[in-house]
Amino acid sequence: MTSSYTLYYSPGSCALIVHVLLEEFGVPFEAVPVDTAKGEHHKDEYRRINPKQKVPALVTPDGVLTECVAIVEYLCDRHDDGKLLGKAGTWQRAKTMEQIATLATEIHPLFNRFFHQDDFSPDKGVQDKVKERGTEKLLAWFREEDAKLTRPYWSGDTLTAADIYFTVVARWGRWLTPAANEMKNIRPFYERMLARPAVARAMQREGVKGFGTT
Numbered sequence: 001m002t003s004s005y006t007l008y009y010s011p012g013s014c015a016l017i018v019h020v021l022l023e024e025f026g027v028p029f030e031a032v033p034v035d036t037a038k039g040e041h042h043k044d045e046y047r048r049i050n051p052k053q054k055v056p057a058l059v060t061p062d063g064v065l066t067e068c069v070a071i072v073e074y075l076c077d078r079h080d081d082g083k084l085l086g087k088a089g090t091w092q093r094a095k096t097m098e099q100i101a102t103l104a105t106e107i108h109p110l111f112n113r114f115f116h117q118d119d120f121s122p123d124k125g126v127q128d129k130v131k132e133r134g135t136e137k138l139l140a141w142f143r144e145e146d147a148k149l150t151r152p153y154w155s156g157d158t159l160t161a162a163d164i165y166f167t168v169v170a171r172w173g174r175w176l177t178p179a180a181n182e183m184k185n186i187r188p189f190y191e192r193m194l195a196r197p198a199v200a201r202a203m204q205r206e207g208v209k210g211f212g213t214t
């Protein structure tokens with residue numbers, strides 16, 4: 001089968017969102033690992049694909065697309081007929097994008113404070129504070145979402161692309177104390193997501209698990 005897409009990913013990163021979507025849509029694609037821990041994203045070979053030196057990058061029939069939010073919208077518009085994102089111009093699209101925007105612009109940056117506090121200051125004391133405050137804010141947000149998550153999906157009664165994004169972010173939250181993916185209402189949602197064949201296939205290909213430290 002000819003691949004329509006090539007996804008550049010590092011295991012368990014935000015690229016997993018795109019990886020799951022490609023699996024959900026059942027479109028042919030090639031998945032190419034980029035070992036960010038070894039700095040492969042800074043090498044010329046990858047910089048030629050994504051000069052921003054981040055994953056994901058998706059090579060599409062139209063060119064290279066980066067940024068999870070843009071990729072999610074592009075793939076959903078091409079392959080999904082409005083199911084996971086809502087059709088353009090509808091309230092469902094607006095509300096799903098609202099959730100995705102929260103994850104991309106509020107929560108992902110908070111995780112940067114948690115995982116990469118050295119990006120914020122060379123000063124160890126400042127780094128500790130950055131992480132501490134980031135952790136507090138993440139926990140407060142996950143606790144609030146946990147209290148609200150009383151329907152089958154984070155989005156409501158049916159799966160949307162925002163649920164896939166939330167699953168990846170909740171997985172990062174396994175490093176928090178308490179673990180976000182083990183919170184009372186998030187956990188059953190998260191397990192429902194892990195049980196989806198598309199999610200399981202993408203995670204297996206990336207070699208990552210839903211719980212624990214892998």
Ligand SMILES: N[C@@H](CCC(=O)N[C@@H](CS)C(=O)NCC(=O)O)C(=O)O
Nearest residue numbers: 013014036053054055056067068069
């Ligand atoms: N705004 C970008 C963020 C991409 C991003 O931060 N990717 C991370 C993995 S989740 C990455 O490539 N990190 C490697 C680095 O920054 O050195 C998006 O949403 O796609």
